[in-house]
Amino acid sequence: MKILLLHAYFSPENTADLHLDCDRYEAFAKAGFSMLCFTPSPVRGVSNDVRKKYRKIKNETWYNGLLQIHRFKMIQESSHPFMRAFRYFLCCVKHFYYGVHDKSCDVMFVISTPPIQGLMAALVKKIRKIPIIYNLQDVFPDSLVASGLASQNGFLWKIGRKIENFTYKNSDVIIAVSNDIRDNIIKKGVQASKIKVINNWVDTISVHPVLISDNPLFDKFQLNTNNFYVVYAGNLGYAQNIDVILDAASILLSNKKIVFIIFGSGGIEDTIKGNIVKRGLSNVKLFPLQSYELVSCVYSIGNVCVVSCKKGFGRSAMPSKTWTIMSSGRPIIASFDDGELKQIIEGNRCGLFSQAEDVDGFVNSLLYMFNNPSLCEEFGRNARQYVVNNLSKDRCTSQYVDIVREFQK
Numbered sequence: 001m002k003i004l005l006l007h008a009y010f011s012p013e014n015t016a017d018l019h020l021d022c023d024r025y026e027a028f029a030k031a032g033f034s035m036l037c038f039t040p041s042p043v044r045g046v047s048n049d050v051r052k053k054y055r056k057i058k059n060e061t062w063y064n065g066l067l068q069i070h071r072f073k074m075i076q077e078s079s080h081p082f083m084r085a086f087r088y089f090l091c092c093v094k095h096f097y098y099g100v101h102d103k104s105c106d107v108m109f110v111i112s113t114p115p116i117q118g119l120m121a122a123l124v125k126k127i128r129k130i131p132i133i134y135n136l137q138d139v140f141p142d143s144l145v146a147s148g149l150a151s152q153n154g155f156l157w158k159i160g161r162k163i164e165n166f167t168y169k170n171s172d173v174i175i176a177v178s179n180d181i182r183d184n185i186i187k188k189g190v191q192a193s194k195i196k197v198i199n200n201w202v203d204t205i206s207v208h209p210v211l212i213s214d215n216p217l218f219d220k221f222q223l224n225t226n227n228f229y230v231v232y233a234g235n236l237g238y239a240q241n242i243d244v245i246l247d248a249a250s251i252l253l254s255n256k257k258i259v260f261i262i263f264g265s266g267g268i269e270d271t272i273k274g275n276i277v278k279r280g281l282s283n284v285k286l287f288p289l290q291s292y293e294l295v296s297c298v299y300s301i302g303n304v305c306v307v308s309c310k311k312g313f314g315r316s317a318m319p320s321k322t323w324t325i326m327s328s329g330r331p332i333i334a335s336f337d338d339g340e341l342k343q344i345i346e347g348n349r350c351g352l353f354s355q356a357e358d359v360d361g362f363v364n365s366l367l368y369m370f371n372n373p374s375l376c377e378e379f380g381r382n383a384r385q386y387v388v389n390n391l392s393k394d395r396c397t398s399q400y401v402d403i404v405r406e407f408q409k
Contacts, residue, residue, distance in 0.1 A: 001408050003028065004105035004130070005037035006095040006121065008088065008114055010069070012054075014045025017137065017320055019292055020200055021111075027397035029063035033404060036105055037067060038098040040074035040091055045265065045289060070098070079267045088114035099124035107407045108132045115140035115160070118167030125170055131407055134171035137200075138317035139184050140164055143239065164188070173403055178318035180339045196403060200320035201396035202327040204388050209329030209380070210300035217297045221287060227259045228370050230333070231302030233289065234321050236266035241310045244335045246275055247359045248366060249284045258370060260284045263298055299328035303376055304351070304369050308335040311356040326350060327387045331369065331379035335362045350383035 009015050011022060025035060041054045060069040072094055078084055091114070099108070099121070107130055110121040121132050141160025168174060168190045175196050176182040182195050212218060212225050223229070232245055242262065249260045260283055262272070276284050290298050299305050305325040309317075314337030322341065325332055332351030334341060335358065345351045352368065354361030369376050 001032075001107070001404065002034045002036065002105045003404065004099060004102060004108045005035055005039075006099060006108065006110055006117065007037055007039040008091050008117065009044055010037065010039040010042070012046055012050060013042045014289060014291065017200070019203065020320065023201070023203065023393050024397055024400055025067055026063060027394075027401055028404065029066040031401045031405070033066070033401075035067040036102065037069045038095055039069065039071055040094075041071050043074070043077045072098075079269075081267075084267075085114075088116060092116050092120040096120050096124060100127050102128075106130060107404065109135065109404075111135045112137050112140065115143070116163060118171065119163045122167055122170035131172040132170060133173045133175065133403060133407075134167065135175045135177075136181055136185070137177055139181055142184070143313065143317060173406075175400070175403065177320075178340050180314075180318065196399070198396055198399045199391055200318070200323060201391045201393050202320075202323040202387055203393045204327050204391075205393075207296050207324055207327040209384065210296050212300075215297050215300055217290075217294070217301055221261075221285070223259075223261075223301065226257075228257050229302045230258065230260045230304055230306060230366060231263070231299060231330075232261070232306040232308070233263040233295075233298050234319070236262070236264040236269045236272055238268060239310050239313045239317075240266075241308045241313075241335065241357065242268070242272055244308050244357065244359055244362055245306060246272070246279065246281060246284065248363045249281045250279055251359070251363050252366070253281065253283055255370075256283070258283065258366065261301060262286045263289050265289050295324055296328050299325050299330050302330050303373075304333045304366065305330045306333050306335070307341070308362075309337065309356050311337065313337070314339060314341065314356060323387050323391050326383035327391075329380040329384040331376055331383060333362070333365050333369065344386070348382055348386045350379050350386055 011018055028035060042050060054071060058071055061067065074091055075087055077087055108121050108124065110117055110132060112118060112135065118134055125132055141157050141164065168185060173196060174194055175198050177198065177200050179197055182197050186192055218225055234240065236242055245260055252258050262284065265288060273286060276286060307319050307322050318341065322332065332345055334345055334351060334353045335356055337356050342353045345353050352365035354365050
């Protein structure tokens with residue numbers, strides 16, 4: 001069994017879901033599957049030195065040769081939506097070329113980033129006649145509407161729905177990362193029998209609670225260990241609704257003990273920086289996104305950690321940072337849409353939930369946790385236990401292996 005992988009981003013790029021790819025393909029290799037990956041030279045979240053290094057690297061092998069990686073040149077990524085979409089298009093053209101001309105692979109494994117990746121894979125299937133396993137991390141074009149880049153029933157949305165339907169129709173198995181996403185696409189006419197739900201996971205061994213005395217980031221960023229820290233880490237984009245954090249910081253500015261820390265990068269990073277200065281938010285600190293090796297330390301800074309979204313976005317995505325926060329033994333303060341996330345948080349007593357864009361509700365959650373430190377600790381322990389029991393790396397990656405085995409000849 002040989003798997004064709006077509007990736008828009010891949011290691012050593014610094015993305016929130018990178019560890020999922022590495023864990024999944026390590027499990028594939030342990031199962032004896034060989035893999036061929038086509039991906040651009042790294043650009044996202046890497047230094048100029050790394051970019052220069054990889055311009056000279058065309059081919060790599062991982063996992064004792066079971067994963068072969070072929071890198072191709074691609075234009076630099078831009079924060080401008082049009083230029084980013086243009087880069088996605090060029091990347092898909094390259095992937096289509098390689099996918100059609102490869103004759104060695106038995107099945108394609110494709111992830112739903114960028115949104116037209118599924119369309120490209122379906123066109124490859126038309127020519128190559130090999131099945132597609134489609135990993136649905138977020139729902140397009142719903143995500144476009146939620147991010148403000150398209151309007152419901154507008155031109156872009158209608159084009160997106162046609163792409164979505166074509167992708168689902170031609171996918172042999174669709175792996176949804178949440179029950180909410182499964183329900184979303186069933187309502188759009190997708191056969192329930194071709195959908196499998198496998199949550200994103202977390203390595204509960206490498207991602208774990210870190211004591212203040214063992215956390216180097218307190219010294220690195222000169223953080224007072226006596227403060228109450230509210231931590232957000234991840235992409236800084238429209239859909240993540242960082243405004244709810246800044247609005248809460250503005251309301252709580254007089255409370256010198258509550259400090260907001262944002263680790264991240266993204267399309268609206270400069271806007272966020274400007275708003276912090278303009279609004280005089282001395283209780284907000286903005287730092288670069290840290291490497292995945294430090295993720296336990298990042299979230300362990302927080303007395304509580306934030307999962308947020310713009311209203312409507314939560315129905316089309318499940319933030320994998322949720323599990324990383326919980327594995328770090330920290331309670332979640334969610335500003336999110338109703339659904340599976342709310343059920344997990346409230347049903348397992350591992351945080352507090354407020355509706356997306358409800359600033360007052362979000363602030364009340366923060367103050368409640370600030371005034372109840374023992375409850376913070378209890379919720380953190382419950383969160384850690386939930387992921388250990390339900391979302392471990394071995395448990396989830398083994399489900400991917402089982403699905404691939406169904407296509408073995």
